[in-house]
Amino acid sequence: xxxILFCLLAGLILFGGELFFPSTILGSLALLAFLAxxxxxxxxxxxxxxxxxxxxxxLFSSGFLWAWLRFLPRSRLGRRMALEFRNPSxxxxxxxxxxxxxxxLVSPCHPIGVALFEEERTEVVAESGFLEEGTKxxxxxxxxxxxxxxxxx
Numbered sequence: 001x002x003x004i005l006f007c008l009l010a011g012l013i014l015f016g017g018e019l020f021f022p023s024t025i026l027g028s029l030a031l032l033a034f035l036a037x038x039x040x041x042x043x044x045x046x047x048x049x050x051x052x053x054x055x056x057x058x059l060f061s062s063g064f065l066w067a068w069l070r071f072l073p074r075s076r077l078g079r080r081m082a083l084e085f086r087n088p089s090x091x092x093x094x095x096x097x098x099x100x101x102x103x104x105l106v107s108p109c110h111p112i113g114v115a116l117f118e119e120e121r122t123e124v125v126a127e128s129g130f131l132e133e134g135t136k137x138x139x140x141x142x143x144x145x146x147x148x149x150x151x152x153x
């Protein structure tokens with residue numbers, strides 16, 4: 001009985017380690033430890049004990065994972081672990097009305113650069129070649145989420 005509990009506890013600890021340090025190694029070891037505990041339960045206690053340990057392991061693991069996914073993102077630890085996206089400069093915002101508008105490059109476009117359209121900075125891609133900083137451009141279209149810009153005379 002102690003060996004079964006040891007395997008299940010080791011699986012739980014490895015599973016928790018997998019959640020904090022994602023890798024397939026800890027997850028695989030946790031699965032093997034749970035499997036070893038269930039096999040030992042079947043070998044020592046027969047079908048009744050084995051099925052009981054299997055059901056308890058699945059329920060406990062599912063409940064632990066549910067609680068982890070439900071409560072961790074809102075906790076202090078979860079907020080520290082997750083990346084937050086902030087875009088104070090406005091670079092990369094999508095606007096459907098940029099096609100045909102003229103702007104000014106505020107960085108070199110080799111082939112991607114930043115352009116200024118009436119106080120709004122937006123990332124653009126040169127239609128062909130390289131464009132230098134200070135070049136007046138016109139947006140001629142968009143492709144794959146990028147604005148395509150062409151130098152204007």
